[in-house]
Amino acid sequence: MSVSLSRYLVEEQRAKGKIPPELRLLLEVVARACKGISHSVNKGALGGVLGSAGSENVQGEVQKKLDIIANEVLIEANEWGGHLAAMASEEMDSIHLVPNRYPQGEYLLLFDPLDGSSNIDVNVSIGTIFSVLRKPEGQDGVSEADFLQAGQQQVAAGYCVYGPQTTLVLTVGDGVAMFTLDREQGSFVLTQEKVQIPADTKEFAINMSNMRHWDEPVKRYIDECLQGTQGPRGKDFNMRWIASMVADVHRILTRGGVFMYPWDQREPQKPGKLRLMYEANPMSWLIEQAGGAATNGRQRILDIQPSQLHERVSVILGSKNEVDRITQYHQGASH
Numbered sequence: 001m002s003v004s005l006s007r008y009l010v011e012e013q014r015a016k017g018k019i020p021p022e023l024r025l026l027l028e029v030v031a032r033a034c035k036g037i038s039h040s041v042n043k044g045a046l047g048g049v050l051g052s053a054g055s056e057n058v059q060g061e062v063q064k065k066l067d068i069i070a071n072e073v074l075i076e077a078n079e080w081g082g083h084l085a086a087m088a089s090e091e092m093d094s095i096h097l098v099p100n101r102y103p104q105g106e107y108l109l110l111f112d113p114l115d116g117s118s119n120i121d122v123n124v125s126i127g128t129i130f131s132v133l134r135k136p137e138g139q140d141g142v143s144e145a146d147f148l149q150a151g152q153q154q155v156a157a158g159y160c161v162y163g164p165q166t167t168l169v170l171t172v173g174d175g176v177a178m179f180t181l182d183r184e185q186g187s188f189v190l191t192q193e194k195v196q197i198p199a200d201t202k203e204f205a206i207n208m209s210n211m212r213h214w215d216e217p218v219k220r221y222i223d224e225c226l227q228g229t230q231g232p233r234g235k236d237f238n239m240r241w242i243a244s245m246v247a248d249v250h251r252i253l254t255r256g257g258v259f260m261y262p263w264d265q266r267e268p269q270k271p272g273k274l275r276l277m278y279e280a281n282p283m284s285w286l287i288e289q290a291g292g293a294a295t296n297g298r299q300r301i302l303d304i305q306p307s308q309l310h311e312r313v314s315v316i317l318g319s320k321n322e323v324d325r326i327t328q329y330h331q332g333a334s335h
C-alpha cells in the first residue's frame with residue numbers, strides 16, 4: 001500500500017504530533033506548487049518557457065523565464081491559504097506580504113523558486129528549495145527582520161528536484177523523507193524515509209575551475225583527494241559537479257559525498273556564492289537530519305545568525321567525517 005505525501009503529513013501531525021495542521025496545509029500547498037512548476041519545466045521549449053526573461057534579480061543575475069514562472073506559481077499558491085504571514089524569494093528584492101484580503105498565518109516561507117537556472121536551457125536537473133520559519137510571537141504585521149532567524153529555527157525544509165523523476169525531499173525534524181511524483185495519479189508517493197548519509201565517502205563535489213582562487217584549507221583538502229591511494233587519504237576519490245545544488249545535494253542524500261562552494265578570492269568581500277536563508281539553511285537541515293554535517297568552514301551553518309535576507313555563505317556539507325575534516329583544516333587558517 002503506497003503512502004502519499006498527504007498521508008505521511010497526517011501521520012506526522014496526528015500520530016506523532018510533530019506538526020500542527022496549519023504547517024501540514026502549508027507543506028501540501030508547497031508540494032502542489034512544485035507539481036505545477038514541474039509541469040512547466042517538463043514542457044521546456046514546447047511551452048515557450050526557455051531562455052532569459054530579459055531582467056535581473058536582486059543578485060544581479062539574469063532571470064530565466066522559468067525563474068519568474070516558478071516564483072509566481074509559489075506566490076499565487078501560498079497567498080490565500082491563511083497559513084502564511086509573508087514570503088521571501090531569491091527572485092524578489094524584499095519580502096512579499098500576504099495581501100490583506102486573505103487571512104494572515106503564523107508561518108514565514110522562504111524559497112529559491114528554481115535553483116540551478118543555468119541548467120534550464122540544457123535540460124539538466126534543476127529544483128525548488130524551500131524553508132519554513134515561525135513568525136515571531138506577539139506582534140502585529142511582519143517585517144524583513146522577522147525572517148532573520150538562524151537555520152536551527154526552521155520548522156520545515158525541503159526541495160523538489162526536477163530531473164528524470166520529480167522528487168520532493170522533506171524534513172519536519174523527524175528525519176528525511178523522499179516522495180516521487182506519480183504523474184498518472186498526480187500525487188507524490190513516499191519512496192524513501194529515514195534517509196541516512198554514510199559518514200565516509202569517496203566522492204566530492206566542487207567547481208574545480210575556481211581552484212586558484214580557493215583558500216589554503218580547501219586547496220589542501222582537494223589536493224589530498226586528488227593524490228588518491230598515493231596520498232595521505234590512502235584511497236581514490238571521484239568528482240561530480242552538476243552546477244545545480246539541488247541535484248548535487250540529492251545525490252549526497254542518496255549515496256553520500258561532500259559538496260563545497262567555499263569562499264574564494266574572486267569576490268573576497270562576499271562570504272560565498274550560495275544564499276544562507278533559502279539555499280544553505282534548508283539544505284543544511286536536511287543533511288543534518290540525515291546524519292550528515294554542514295558548516296561554513298568554521299561554524300555550523302544552522303547556528304549562523306543572519307543579518308541580511310539575501311546574505312551569502314560558504315557551504316561545506318555532506319558525509320560527516322569529510323565535513324569534520326575540512327572544517328578542522330580551516331581551524332586556525334588565515335581567512
Ligand code: P6P
Pocket residue numbers: 115116117118207243244245246261273274
Ligand atoms: P557555478 C546555481 O546557479 C547555483 O546557485 C547552485 O545551484 C550551484 O551549486 C552553483 O550555483 C553553481 O555555481 O559557479 O559552478 O556555476
